[in-house]
Amino acid sequence: MHCPFCRHTDSRVIDSRTADDGTAIRRRRQCPECGKRFTTVESASLNVVKRSGASEPFSRHKVLIGVRKACQGRPVSEDDLALLAQKVEETIRAAGSAEIDAHEVGLAILGPLRELDEVAYLRFASVYQAFDSLEDFEAAITLLRAEREATGHEPDSSGIAPRT
Ligand SMILES: [Zn+2]
Numbered sequence: 291m292h293c294p295f296c297r298h299t300d301s302r303v304i305d306s307r308t309a310d311d312g313t314a315i316r317r318r319r320q321c322p323e324c325g326k327r328f329t330t331v332e333s334a335s336l337n338v339v340k341r342s343g344a345s346e347p348f349s350r351h352k353v354l355i356g357v358r359k360a361c362q363g364r365p366v367s368e369d370d371l372a373l374l375a376q377k378v379e380e381t382i383r384a385a386g387s388a389e390i391d392a393h394e395v396g397l398a399i400l401g402p403l404r405e406l407d408e409v410a411y412l413r414f415a416s417v418y419q420a421f422d423s424l425e426d427f428e429a430a431i432t433l434l435r436a437e438r439e440a441t442g443h444e445p446d447s448s449g450i451a452p453r454t
Pocket residue numbers: 293294295296297298321322323324325326
């Protein structure tokens with residue numbers, strides 16, 4: 291690693307620690323030539339391939355933006371969102387592939403979002419799965435209800451809030 295200050299072709303690692311819950315390593319380095327210190331961050335490369343065929347680095351931030359939109363007006367905090375985005379990244383990285391489909395990112399969002407807020411989940415699913423009729427919503431809601439009964443959760447009043 292070249293020194294960013296004097297361009298010396300070598301540097302010495304003086305400290306290294308994991309960051310972002312183990313998905314990255316932060317290294318503190320020192321240049322033996324000028325003595326200045328700098329930090330490098332290393333993480334396994336993970337690219338998302340879009341429908342157009344173009345690929346871009348996975349971005350937790352983009353997951354956040356998409357999910358935040360679906361959560362508008364819902365009792366979901368920024369911490370909840372950050373945790374969800376982190377879960378999504380962990381799920382995707384656990385698959386061990388350096389390149390994944392944008393579609394799989396959407397799939398990885400659906401599960402944790404449903405646990406977080408069912409209304410936000412329906413909103414997200416409606417866009418992601420391109421619902422185009424009331425029947426699509428009905429089918430998704432019926433599925434939610436059926437699975438909720440199967441897991442023994444009591445139906446609660448947070449189901450569907452009236453649009454304001
Ligand atoms: Zn230097």
